Amino acid sequence: IAGKACPWAQDEALQQVLMSDWSVSFTSLYNLLKAKLCPYFYVCTYQFTVLFRAAGLAGSDVITAVISPTTRGLREAMRNEGIEFSLPLVEESRSRKQKNSEGNLETEVAHGPEVAAPSDDDDDGFSWLEEMGVQDKVKKPDAISIKLRKEKHEVQVDHRPESLAVVKGTNTFTLLNFLINCKSLVAVAGPQAGLPPTLLSPVAFRGGTMQTLKARSMNAKARVRLAYEDIFSLEIVGPVLPHSLHLLTMLLQSAQQGAFSAVLYTHEPTAVFNADLSNETISKDLLKCGLHSKTLDQLSQVPTLGKSSLRFLEMKDSAYAWKS
Structure with missing residues (x-):
């Protein structure tokens, strides 16, 4: 059954074609990032996630790549390839x-x-x-x-938030080549067997396809004191990227007269990407990267959540409150 559902799992020739096309897409994204035409992108493998960020984001003046979670074997392999990184x-x-x-x-x-x-x-x-x-x-x-x-x-730090590895500057290009040639990047069993890692980006890139998030709206009545009020909810399922979340809050602020709340569910291994890796905000020309100027300003700030992430967000009278 698995073979019929996943014909590429047992077809090495097809796997090589998929990996070759994926390498072209990956390289395309990195070049866009380097040219400041892409603010960030994710490489999602079955074992770990890599977030590449353009210079100017998260308070860094150079391109950065953060990897989580990592293992001793992965870190040793990176060292053997001459990739300088920090924990x-x-x-x-x-x-x-x-x-x-x-x-x-x-x-x-x-x-x-x-x-x-x-x-x-x-x-x-x-x-x-x-x-x-x-x-x-x-x-x-x-x-x-x-x-x-x-x-x-x-x-002792393997698979834990503390295993976060940070690669900076020209070492990110070495990391790119390392990931392209890394045999263990592709799963050999399970639903992802034989498939290259998933690439997620806020901008178009070579070989990429547009995917829409699944949205479902619901209406209900909730008792408030002695009366009932209409409650409207919107459920969005899928990989909600950081810029999408910020745009949604801007939309809801305008549509709901500055009053709404949101419950957020984070992919736990990536929560540590909010760690503070710099001490000051760096100003870089990223106006052509495809993001709204207010969103770009937000993502350029130094992260303050540490190893946690937003769990609850509420706006009242156009003022935010949140829990992590």
């Missing part, structure tokens, strides 16, 4: 712990960009045993034990 949430947590532990006799020595690990120099780490004359009575950890301990620290 800002891990580094932030480590910095906070170091500040809290100031004044203690024991200090942590960080190795690598991801985790705090013991020193590689075993003799230095156990020199105090020699001073006490008991070095022969204590078994020192061998190289394998130290390596396993490091790996344990690394995998």
Whole structure:
């Protein structure tokens, strides 16, 4: 049944054609991003999501790509390809712990960009045993034990928001080539077997197709004090991109005389994309990227939600209130 429903799952030739066309579309989007004709786009794989943002968005003055969630294997593969990246949430947590532990006799020595690990120099780490004359009575950890301990620290952040990886500048182009040539990017089983990752963009690109969101409106009556009032609801299903949400709020503000509420459901692994990766708003010429000027101003701001996302949005008298 699966073979009939997904003919490409067992057809390697067809898979190669699909992947070739996908690579052209992916490259097209990146070139649009670089030319400031596309503000951002998503690469949605069955394991993780990548958000590419143009220079000027989210307070960055260069092109950025944020990946979530990541695993030790993915990060190691990126390093092997020469892709420089950072784990800002891990580094932030480590910095906070170091500040809290100031004044203690024991200090942590960080190795690598991801985790705090013991020193590689075993003799230095156990020199105090020699001073006490008991070095022969204590078994020192061998190289394998130290390596396993490091790996344990690394995998602790796998699949968690803290595993967010950030790639900046020219390294995003290296990431592009890495993703195009990455064999594990395509699922080998399940409904997505044999299919390239999904590309989502607010602007048209080579090979892209226009998809409409599913909308359903409902009317009901709700009791307010001693009377009943008409309640109108609009349910929108699908990948609602950030610019679409902002445009919807602008539309509802005008249509509902500045009073409405909205409940939002976020794809959880991407909530961490709201993390603050910069300290100031950068002004860039993105007027030709296809977004409304007010939407562009909003997306250019430095994110403030951290690892969370908007869950509830309410407007009263044209003033916003929200919960995350």
